[in-house]
Amino acid sequence: MRTxxxxxxxxxxxxxxxxxxxxVPTMGSLHEGHLSLVRTARRECSGLIVSIFVNPAQFGPxxxxxxxxxxxxxxxxxxxxxGVEILWTPTRExxxxxxxxxxxxxxxxxxxxxxxxxxxHFQGVAxxxxxxxNAVQPDKVYFGEKDRQQxxxxxxxxxxLNYAVEIVTCPILRDWxxxxxxxxxxxxxxxxxxxxxxxxxxxxxAAQAFDKGEREASTLRRILIETIHSEPLARVEYVSCxxxxxxxxxxxxxxxxxxxxxxxxxxxxxxxxxxxxx
Ligand code: PAF
Numbered sequence: 001m002r003t004x005x006x007x008x009x010x011x012x013x014x015x016x017x018x019x020x021x022x023x024v025p026t027m028g029s030l031h032e033g034h035l036s037l038v039r040t041a042r043r044e045c046s047g048l049i050v051s052i053f054v055n056p057a058q059f060g061p062x063x064x065x066x067x068x069x070x071x072x073x074x075x076x077x078x079x080x081x082x083g084v085e086i087l088w089t090p091t092r093e094x095x096x097x098x099x100x101x102x103x104x105x106x107x108x109x110x111x112x113x114x115x116x117x118x119x120x121h122f123q124g125v126a127x128x129x130x131x132x133x134n135a136v137q138p139d140k141v142y143f144g145e146k147d148r149q150q151x152x153x154x155x156x157x158x159x160x161l162n163y164a165v166e167i168v169t170c171p172i173l174r175d176w177x178x179x180x181x182x183x184x185x186x187x188x189x190x191x192x193x194x195x196x197x198x199x200x201x202x203x204x205x206a207a208q209a210f211d212k213g214e215r216e217a218s219t220l221r222r223i224l225i226e227t228i229h230s231e232p233l234a235r236v237e238y239v240s241c242x243x244x245x246x247x248x249x250x251x252x253x254x255x256x257x258x259x260x261x262x263x264x265x266x267x268x269x270x271x272x273x274x275x276x277x278x
Contacts, residue, residue, distance in 0.1 A: 001080045003087045010049075010088050010135055017047030017085060023138035025129060028052040029069040030078050033173040033181035037142040038082045040170050049086040049136050050079055053095060058124030069186045088136070095131060104130045106153045106160070112247045113240055114149050114272070117263060122153045129154050133163055140166045144173075146180050148259065148274050149247065172273075174200065180273050187269040195233035196266045199273040202227035202239075206260055210277050217241040217250040220260060220277075228264055237263040237270065244276055254278065 004010050014021070022045030024037045041048050052075060059065035072089065079087055103123050110122035133141065143151040151169045158165055173181045178200035179193075188196055206223045214220065224239040241250050244259040254277070261274035 001076070001084050001087055003076060003089060005089050005091055005094075007090065007094055007135055010086070010090075013086050014047075014049070014136055017049075019046030020139040021045055021047040021049065021136070022140045022142060023132065023136045024048070024050045024142045025132050026050060026052055027054045027068065027183065028075050029071055029183040029186065030075045031181045031183060031185075033144055033146065035078065035082060036173050037144060037170050038079065038084065040168065041140065041142050042083055044168070045140060047086075048084050049088055049138065050084050051088045051090070051132055051136070053090050053128065053132075055095070055124055055128040056092065057096065057127055058121050060118055060120060063118075064184075064187075067187075069183055090135075095128065103127050104157060104161075106157045109149070109156050109247060110153050112242070112249070113238065113261060114263065117237055122150070125150055126153055126157050130157065130161065133158070133165060138165055140168055142168045142170060144171075145169050146172045146182065146272065146274070148261065152247070178204070180271075182271065184269055184271060188266060192233055192267045192269065195231050196269075196271055198228055198231040198234050198266075199262060199264055199271055202262065203260060203273060203275045207275065207277065210254075215253045215255075217252065217254055217258065220254070220258070224260065224262055228262070231266075233266055235265040237265060 022041035024041050026034050054068050056065055104126040105123050106126050115122050155167050177197045179196050202224045205227050206220045209223055220241045221239050225236055228234050228236050239262040242259050244257045250258055257278040259276055263272045
């Protein structure tokens with residue numbers, strides 16, 4: 001595996017790859033969730049590029065950019081074992097050169113849920129992913145469904161800007177006790193780690209009610225809120241029962257599918273989770 005930092009080197013190395021080329025964009029601090037994307041991409045592509053870039057543009061002023069976990073040596077050895085051809089670790093100066101002022105904004109789909117709580121977040125994500133796609137020109141790009149809204153924003157952007165790339169989403173990977181894998185789980189102490197299982201428990205409780213025939217959107221949201229409130233270390237930021245394509249909040253009876261999602265603070269750590277119902 002070659003580790004490359006410069007854009008021009010990346011373009012040269014990309015030219016040498018033949019057959020379908022896959023890109024797995026990450027912010028590093030890799031866990032099994034990332035590796036499952038890498039393994040899917042490995043099976044589907046003959047050339048595989050993974051990028052690691054902790055993108056400052058998608059962090060708000062009061063968010064965890066400076067503390068975001070970083071471990072390049074460990075990430076390198078994990079990726080080498082997966083048979084990745086190129087690890088691309090662009091620098092901040094290359095991604096956002098002095099005077100930078102060009103942004104990609106995906107409108108409606110970026111506004112609710114995460115977009116409401118993290119203003120500017122999806123503009124940062126869409127801009128950096130557009131830059132990664134422009135540089136790598138992959139045939140396929142891989143995202144996890146834990147960040148379902150992110151994948152939807154990127155899908156919209158790729159369609160609107162005519163990117164010739166297939167966007168592949170992969171299922172959420174969970175720990176043995178149901179906690180969705182996330183780099184931010186590293187912030188949790190032992191007590192918080194235990195408490196963090198409440199997100200998946202809340203989704204499971206709502207799923208049980210749904211399976212028994214409960215279809216009232218407000219009741220499904222209430223089940224999420226009450227379950228999270230039963231955990232003293234957890235604080236709800238939002239819960240949602242939304243249309244899975246428009247992300248508009250559902251009112252009344254759910255007909256067909258619904259996306260249940262949430263952001264919850266466990267101690268100081270912000271965690272998200274979601275599940276499609278129906
Ligand atoms: O999901 C992530 O890790 C990031 O949002 C991404 C897609 C790598 C863009 O910085």
